[in-house]
Amino acid sequence: xxxxxxxxxxxxxxxxKWRLKKKLRRRISGKDFELLNERSPHHLSGAVRVxxxxxxxxxxxxxxxxxxxxxxxxxxxxxFARYPEDYFSESQVICFRMKxxxxxxxxxxxxxxxxxxxxxxxxxFDPLPYSKGQACVYGCVLVPANxxxxxxxxxxxxxxxxxxxxxxxVRSEEAQLSALPHYPxxxxxxxxxxxxxxxxxxxxxxxxxxxxxxxxxGEIELPILRALSEEVxxxxxxxxxxxxxxxxxxxxxxxxxxxxxxxxHQLLLTVVTNGYFIERRITEDVLPLIDTLTxxxxxxxxxxxxxxxxxxxxxxxxxxxxxxxxxxxxxxxPRRPKLCLSWTLKKNNIAELPDFVRSxxxxxxxxxxxxHLLVCHDKDAPDSLLEVPEIANxxxxxxxxxxxxxxxxxxxxxxxSTAAVPSxxxxxxxxxxxxxxxxxxxxxxxxxxxxxxxxxxAQGNVTTCGIYHAVTVGIFDRHNSFWxxxxxxxxxxxxxxxxxxxxxxxxRNCWYRESRYRSQREKRAKFSAYxxxxxxxxxxxxxxxxxxxxx
Numbered sequence: 079x080x081x082x083x084x085x086x087x088x089x090x091x092x093x094x095k096w097r098l099k100k101k102l103r104r105r106i107s108g109k110d111f112e113l114l115n116e117r118s119p120h121h122l123s124g125a126v127r128v129x130x131x132x133x134x135x136x137x138x139x140x141x142x143x144x145x146x147x148x149x150x151x152x153x154x155x156x157x158f159a160r161y162p163e164d165y166f167s168e169s170q171v172i173c174f175r176m177k178x179x180x181x182x183x184x185x186x187x188x189x190x191x192x193x194x195x196x197x198x199x200x201x202x203f204d205p206l207p208y209s210k211g212q213a214c215v216y217g218c219v220l221v222p223a224n225x226x227x228x229x230x231x232x233x234x235x236x237x238x239x240x241x242x243x244x245x246x247x248v249r250s251e252e253a254q255l256s257a258l259p260h261y262p263x264x265x266x267x268x269x270x271x272x273x274x275x276x277x278x279x280x281x282x283x284x285x286x287x288x289x290x291x292x293x294x295x296g297e298i299e300l301p302i303l304r305a306l307s308e309e310v311x312x313x314x315x316x317x318x319x320x321x322x323x324x325x326x327x328x329x330x331x332x333x334x335x336x337x338x339x340x341x342x343h344q345l346l347l348t349v350v351t352n353g354y355f356i357e358r359r360i361t362e363d364v365l366p367l368i369d370t371l372t373x374x375x376x377x378x379x380x381x382x383x384x385x386x387x388x389x390x391x392x393x394x395x396x397x398x399x400x401x402x403x404x405x406x407x408x409x410x411x412p413r414r415p416k417l418c419l420s421w422t423l424k425k426n427n428i429a430e431l432p433d434f435v436r437s438x439x440x441x442x443x444x445x446x447x448x449x450h451l452l453v454c455h456d457k458d459a460p461d462s463l464l465e466v467p468e469i470a471n472x473x474x475x476x477x478x479x480x481x482x483x484x485x486x487x488x489x490x491x492x493x494x495s496t497a498a499v500p501s502x503x504x505x506x507x508x509x510x511x512x513x514x515x516x517x518x519x520x521x522x523x524x525x526x527x528x529x530x531x532x533x534x535x536a537q538g539n540v541t542t543c544g545i546y547h548a549v550t551v552g553i554f555d556r557h558n559s560f561w562x563x564x565x566x567x568x569x570x571x572x573x574x575x576x577x578x579x580x581x582x583x584x585x586r587n588c589w590y591r592e593s594r595y596r597s598q599r600e601k602r603a604k605f606s607a608y609x610x611x612x613x614x615x616x617x618x619x620x621x622x623x624x625x626x627x628x629x
Contacts, residue, residue: 121202121203121204121205121215121218122200122201122202122203123200123201123202123203123218123220124200125161125162125198125199125200126198126199126200126201126220126221127197127198127199128189128193128194128196128197128198128199129194129196130194130195130196133188133189133191133193133194134186134187134188134189134230134231134234135156135186135187135189135201135220135221136184136185136186136187136220136221136230137156137184137185137186137187137203137218137219137220138182138183138184138218138219138220138221139176139182139183139184139185139203139215139216139218139219140180140181140182140183140215140216141176141179141180141205141213141214141215141216141412142179142180142213142214142215142216143176143179143205143206143213143412145407145410145414147206147209147212147213148179148411148412148413148414149414149416149444150206150208150209151176151206151208151209151412151413151414152175152208152413153173153174153175153176153207153208153413154173154174154175154176154203154204154205154206154207155171155172155173155203155204155207156171156172156174156187156201156202156203156204157170157171157201157202157203157204158170158171158172158189158193158199158200158201158202159199159200159202160193160195160197160198160199161197161198161199161200166200166202170190170192170193172187172188172189172190172238172241173241174187174237175412175413176205176412176413177366177412178411178412179410179411179412180410182216184230186227186230186231186233186234187234187237187238188231188234188235188237188238190238201220203215203218203220233344236312236343236344237344239312239313240263240312240313240314240315240344242260243260243261243262243263243313243314243315244263244315246258246259246260247260247262247263247529247530250529251524251529251530254524254573255529255573256570256571256573256574257565257570258529258564258565258573260313261310261313261314261532261560261561261564262310262313262314262529262530262531262532262564263313263314263315263316263530263531264314264315264316264317264318264530264531264532265306265310265314265316265317265318265531265532265533265534266318266320266321266531266532266533266534266544267298267306267317267318267319267320267321267534268298268320268321268322268323268325268534268535268536269297269298269319269321269323269325269328269332269336269536270295270296270297270298270321270323270324270325270327270328270536271292271293271295271321271322271323271535271536272292272293272295272297272323272324272327273289273292273293273322273323273324273327273352274324274327274352274354275324275352275354275387275388275390276289276388276389277376277386277387277388278385278386278388278457278458279376279386279422279424279451279452279454279455279458279461280454281322281452281454281546281623282322282323283322283323283388284454284455284458285455292322292323293323295536295537296536297328297329297332297536298332298536298537298538299538300331300332300335301556302538302554302555303332303335303336303339304335304339305554305556305560306534306554306560307339307342307343309559309560309561310532310560311339311340311343311345312343314343314345315345315346316345316346316347316348316369317340317345317346317347317348318347318348318350318531318544319347319348319349319350320348320349320350320544321535321536322535322536323536324351324352324354324355325349325350325351326349326351326354326355326356326358326359326360327354327355333359337363337364337367340367341367345367346367346368346369347367347368347369348368348369348370348371348372349368349370349371349372350372350374350420351371351372351373351374352373352374352387352390352395353373353374353375353394353395353396353398353399354390354394354395354398355398356371356373356398356399356401356402357397357398357401360402360405362405362409365405365406365409365411365415366409366411366415368415368416369415369416370415370416370417370418370444370445371402371415371416371417371418372418372419372420372447373395373398373399373417373418373419373420374387374420374421374422375392375395375396375419375420375421375434376420376421376422376424376427377392377426377427377430378427378430378431378433378434378437379392379430380392380393382426382427382430383395385426386422386424386426386427399417399419399441400441402415402417403417403441403442414444416444416445417441417442417443417444417445418443418444418445418446418447418489419438419441419443419445419446419447420447420448420449421434421446421447421448421449422448422449422450422451423448423449423450423451423463423470423474423491424451424461424462424463425460425461425462425463425466425469426461428463428469428470428473428474429473431473431474431476431477432473432476432477432480434477435477435480435481435484436480439484443484443486444486444487445486445487445488445489446481446486446487446488446489446490447488447489447490448488448489448490448491449491449589449593450462450463450464450491450589450593450616450621451463451621452546452589452621452623453621453622453623453624454546454623454624455624456624459622462621462622464494464616464618464621467494467495467496468494468496470493470494471493471494471496471613474490474493474610475493475611478490478610478611479611482607487598487602488598488608488610489593489595489598489599490593490598490610491592491593491594491610491614491616492593492594492609492610492611492612492613492614493610493611493612493613493614494613494614494616495613495614495615495616496613497613523577523591524577524596525543525576525585525588525591526590526595526596527542527543527544528542528543528569528572528573528576529573531543531544532560532564533548534554534560537553538553538554538555539552539553539554540552540553540554540560540563540564542568542569542572542584543584545584545588545589545590546623547584547623548584549568549572549582549584551563551566551568551569552566552568572585587617587619587620588620589620589621592614592615592616592617592620594608594614598610
């Protein structure tokens with residue numbers, strides 16, 4: 079029996095066991111663990127006495143979140159209010175993630191200092207505040223906690239620190255601060271620059287010379303990773319494993335250390351992979367750490383896929399996708415590990431895009447990520463769709479309508495604006511088009527990186543952001559703390575200059591801003607869709623990197 083067939087059978091057996099368990103619980107509830115408020119959106123507690131000596135509360139709960147609702151589950155909320163005078167509000171809330179589904183669990187949460195004055199507090203538990211569905215909650219019980227369980231108290235402190243960091247990031251963005259009082263809430267970490275693929279359009283592996291050069295560089299040194307984990311990981315909510323190479327190709331010892339550090343510091347991982355090592359690295363114990371697995375697939379037919387992905391096997395990649403999807407369904411986690419499918423938009427694959435979206439529906443992808451070709455080599459310029467916006471729009475519009483029907487999220491570029499399009503010269507040779515200007519007219523003018531996301535390469539280079547050829551602000555090593563670089567002179571200058579006449583070239587000509595990814599994510603957060611069918615302007619300067627090295 080294949081592993082995928084075994085996981086499917088296990089999922090079915092687990093579902094039957096759960097249904098039987100629910101029936102029995104309905105009959106015998108009332109003694110040890112009482113069934114309360116089934117399918118009620120909020121669960122209220124009586125007044126609970128707390129004191130500064132024990133600033134914790136334990137939530138004893140069992141929750142049932144369906145597979146459908148697990149797609150939109152982000153975290154649960156515990157509201158608190160002083161008894162009897164205060165009301166529940168968003169300013170007094172603890173955000174946390176349920177770790178297990180359909181299983182009784184006790185979660186320790188740290189109360190803020192303002193809540194632990196002597197007296198009584200009332201609580202309101204909202205299990206799915208950001209989901210359109212509802213959860214069955216069994217035995218929602220709040221009990222005052224003692225501090226004898228050291229591990230639970232440490233975990234509660236870690237979650238409180240992360241929530242404080244996320245709140246500080248929002249305040250810094252709103253005030254557009256240059257000197258920050260907080261660490262980043264997420265980090266893009268390059269584990270190694272080497273790759274087993276040689277994709278022709280890749281900036282760092284698209285030529286034999288570049289491929290050999292990057293593959294000679296080593297993976298991140300363990301002392302650097304250990305120092306990062308001690309200084310920065312406690313503040314992070316997300317760790318993005320992305321960079322010049324394939325993150326899942328690292329050594330076993332480095333991967334094992336990273337997994338242990340992620341578990342210790344309560345991190346969620348996003349992984350951008352070519353798909354060849356999914357079965358080796360994304361095991362059952364790693365799965366609960368995965369926020370999003372992004373798999374790059376740049377062609378639907380084996381021939382186009384091989385042409386774009388350096389001769390790799392499409393079947394092997396799809397086998398890894400199927401393995402991940404079946405494992406995540408069998409695991410029955412309250413927060414679904416998300417599957418994202420990535421596609422680089424080129425002339426040779428744009429016609430396959432609608433059928434690609436149709437064929438991927440069986441894997442229930444949570445998100446599609448698309449990006450126009452970044453021209454880093456002269457040989458790739460003829461493949462850019464910037465020369466043929468009408469052709470691109472025809473296939474993009476069809477694909478976007480299909481994605482909308484699937485209900486998946488998108489990080490995709492809007493359609494090209496074809497109104498009064500000037501005659502386009504081919505991108506056959508690099509030329510200096512002069513300084514560009516920010517084309518964003520909405521929330522995309524606020525950079526997604528400079529207040530919330532740090533970026534570091536395998537050799538310790540800390541860069542301003544994750545775009546190709548981003549400025550290096552320093553080297554993280556035994557001489558420099560990460561804080562001194564994240565909040566150093568260069569990063570502070572970048573934050574001061576953005577959206578001003580002094581804005582750096584890398585920001586003036588940023589493809590990330592032109593793709594409106596930030597607007598799409600903010601729309602999702604408010605449960606409204608960003609229409610990719612509305613047209614937008616794209617500049618050649620933002621997508622042609624052949625002269626960016628010298629800027």
